[in-house]
Amino acid sequence: MGDPIATMGGRTTTRPADRERLKRQLGLDKPIIVQYVYWLIGNDWTKIDLDGDGVAETAGQRHGILRGDFGYSLVNRGKPVLDVIGERLPNTLILMLAAEFVIILGSLLVGVYSALHQYSFTDHFITTLSFIGYSMPIFFIALLSMYIFAVLFKRWGLPYLPTVGMFDPQIGKTTGQVLLHMILPVFSISAISLAAYSRYIRSTMLEVMNQDYIRTAKAKGLPRRQIIFIHALKNASLPIVTVIGLDLPLLLGGAVVTERIFAWPGMGRLFLDHVERADLPVVMGILMLISVAVVVFQILTDIIYAWLDPRIRYH
Amino acid sequence: MSTDITTNLLIDDLEAPPLTLQELAWRRFTRHKMAMLGGIFLILLILYSFGGSLFVDEKYANLTNPPIRLSAPSIQHPFGTDTVGRDVLARTIYGGQISMIIGILAVLIETSLGILIGAIAGYYGGKIDSLLMRFTEAMLNIPEIFLLIVMAKFFGNKIPNLTLFGRTFSGSVVVIVVIIGLTSWMYLARIVRAEFLSIKENDFILAAKATGTSNAEIIIRHILPNSIAPIIVSATLGVANAILSEAYISFLGLGVQPPTATWGNMLDGANNYIESAPWLWFFPGFLILLTVLSINFLGDGLRDALDPHSRAV
Numbered sequence: 001m002g003d004p005i006a007t008m009g010g011r012t013t014t015r016p017a018d019r020e021r022l023k024r025q026l027g028l029d030k031p032i033i034v035q036y037v038y039w040l041i042g043n044d045w046t047k048i049d050l051d052g053d054g055v056a057e058t059a060g061q062r063h064g065i066l067r068g069d070f071g072y073s074l075v076n077r078g079k080p081v082l083d084v085i086g087e088r089l090p091n092t093l094i095l096m097l098a099a100e101f102v103i104i105l106g107s108l109l110v111g112v113y114s115a116l117h118q119y120s121f122t123d124h125f126i127t128t129l130s131f132i133g134y135s136m137p138i139f140f141i142a143l144l145s146m147y148i149f150a151v152l153f154k155r156w157g158l159p160y161l162p163t164v165g166m167f168d169p170q171i172g173k174t175t176g177q178v179l180l181h182m183i184l185p186v187f188s189i190s191a192i193s194l195a196a197y198s199r200y201i202r203s204t205m206l207e208v209m210n211q212d213y214i215r216t217a218k219a220k221g222l223p224r225r226q227i228i229f230i231h232a233l234k235n236a237s238l239p240i241v242t243v244i245g246l247d248l249p250l251l252l253g254g255a256v257v258t259e260r261i262f263a264w265p266g267m268g269r270l271f272l273d274h275v276e277r278a279d280l281p282v283v284m285g286i287l288m289l290i291s292v293a294v295v296v297f298q299i300l301t302d303i304i305y306a307w308l309d310p311r312i313r314y315h
Numbered sequence: 316m317s318t319d320i321t322t323n324l325l326i327d328d329l330e331a332p333p334l335t336l337q338e339l340a341w342r343r344f345t346r347h348k349m350a351m352l353g354g355i356f357l358i359l360l361i362l363y364s365f366g367g368s369l370f371v372d373e374k375y376a377n378l379t380n381p382p383i384r385l386s387a388p389s390i391q392h393p394f395g396t397d398t399v400g401r402d403v404l405a406r407t408i409y410g411g412q413i414s415m416i417i418g419i420l421a422v423l424i425e426t427s428l429g430i431l432i433g434a435i436a437g438y439y440g441g442k443i444d445s446l447l448m449r450f451t452e453a454m455l456n457i458p459e460i461f462l463l464i465v466m467a468k469f470f471g472n473k474i475p476n477l478t479l480f481g482r483t484f485s486g487s488v489v490v491i492v493v494i495i496g497l498t499s500w501m502y503l504a505r506i507v508r509a510e511f512l513s514i515k516e517n518d519f520i521l522a523a524k525a526t527g528t529s530n531a532e533i534i535i536r537h538i539l540p541n542s543i544a545p546i547i548v549s550a551t552l553g554v555a556n557a558i559l560s561e562a563y564i565s566f567l568g569l570g571v572q573p574p575t576a577t578w579g580n581m582l583d584g585a586n587n588y589i590e591s592a593p594w595l596w597f598f599p600g601f602l603i604l605l606t607v608l609s610i611n612f613l614g615d616g617l618r619d620a621l622d623p624h625s626r627a628v
């Protein structure tokens with residue numbers, strides 16, 4: 001995993017004595033299981049041996065992750081991990097929420113349309129397209145869209161989109177700039193998930209459209225629009241809630257590659273940068289946050305699903 | 316006269332032996348146009364990367380030639396050259412081999428682990444089942460790409476280069492195969508467990524137990540062959556996912572290390588040349604897309620052919 005001490009030392013060579021002291025301070029001299037216990041519940045209940053004479057004399061400082069202490073970053077020395085992550089989290093969130101919005105809206109439109117026009121030319125076209133989207137590596141669509149909308153558009157004298165970063169440093173971080181820089185990453189992320197979602201919506205919609213209550217609604221002469229949007233879509237969207245609930249937290253991490261390509265200062269890039277420099281507290285902190293987010297969202301999804309669908313009862 | 320022919324035909328039809336399960340499956344498969352197309356493309360891609368090595372030498376693929384770095388596609392270099400002057404066409408040929416081999420080997424690990432854990436959990440049930448399934452869920456809670464990055468960083472550069480069949484492979488190939496296998500077995504384990512849960516309730520299992528067949532034999536000889544269809548489908552689609560995973564991790568520079576080429580590591584750093592050298596990322600990226608797409612179509616057709624009832628979408 002690299003050498004945390006080398007990371008802390010920076011560019012200058014650390015003196016061997018200092019390295020030893022640092023090692024003991026960080027607890028790296030301890031076996032891995034003890035390090036894990038310290039990370040989990042802290043070491044303020046015991047004493048650590050700072051000067052290396054075999055006598056533990058200094059009280060430990062850490063509280064452990066179970067008590068909310070994520071530790072301190074090794075790269076940004078002395079900065080709490082939560083602050084480091086907190087700086088980047090909003091950037092990832094705006095990217096992800098915008099993408100999720102586009103995905104839900106787009107896949108509802110596409111999915112419902114192709115379910116209602118089953119086996120038409122458009123349906124086949126959309127199905128093939130969604131297969132391509134589903135197989136598309138995200139870096140390929142990102143690079144391709146950058147090439148078309150930034151490079152080729154610029155060459156053709158058309159208005160072109162910015163490719164990297166979150167804003168133009170010469171203009172500053174204005175809302176317009178951030179929105180403009182968001183277009184390509186959001187497009188790349190949503191194009192891929194949109195494919196899978198719309199296939200899913202198409203199939204649930206097809207299932208619902210064959211139900212007896214839809215036939216009843218048709219038989220009593222309700223307008224088509226009302227049948228589709230009130231009777232069918234409402235019931236078809238139930239299973240979709242599950243998919244969204246389970247996917248949302250994964251989007252937090254799913255953007256590692258996208259953020260790298262578009263140089264977006266989010267959590268995915270933070271993770272990559274700090275993995276490369278063996279900044280374990282930050283890496284562990286991010287993994288912990290994402291896992292907790294996944295579990296919390298799973299519970300929320302279960303609760304919302306039971307609330308939306310009265311047929312489901314937990315015993 | 317015409318009635319004769321119809322009766323003859325009818326008799327022929329009646330006398331023809333009934334189709335076996337395999338023949339039925341094959342017929343369903345060949346009727347799936349996209350799956351056939353996927354299969355043909357996949358064969359072409361395999362011919363491209365494995366047959367291509369008859370025409371191009373690996374030394375040539377790894378030969379650096381800085382004076383001609385980043386030259387655009389031409390007759391000598393149909394796909395152009397990369398940042399150190401290597402021929403991109405030759406590298407896509409050898410990269411394709413490694414990418415496909417990684418995909419297949421990783422799926423072997425994934426499938427073995429998935430079957431092992433799913434079968435034990437599903438067959439024995441109870442505490443073992445809960446324990447294994449909670450572990451599976453815990454693994455699923457961390458997005459795969461994060462696990463891959465951490466493990467690639469942790470195990471990377473620890474295995475020396477190996478020489479097989481007179482060719483030298485970067486040790487990182489082994490690392491990537493193992494970590495992709497270790498991080499992708501969870502869905503398969505769940506599928507296998509569900510199959511085992513339902514199949515073990517059948518009377519023929521009861522009969523096998525009554526005649527004193529051992530648990531291991533029941534699992535391997537009686538239940539596993541009956542749950543092979545979803546495993547084949549999942550393994551086929553798994554190859555596509557493994558190729559994608561390799562591409563992602565190599566794209567981030569943590570995967571297979573040069574000079575061994577893969578489609579993924581050819582893309583590493585290519586995003587700095589979007590404007591000046593689009594051929595750097597276009598050809599490997601397009602080949603990855605084509606391979607993954609073909610495998611997905613093939614897997615879809617296999618699902619329809621082998622397992623017609625389980626169609627989810």
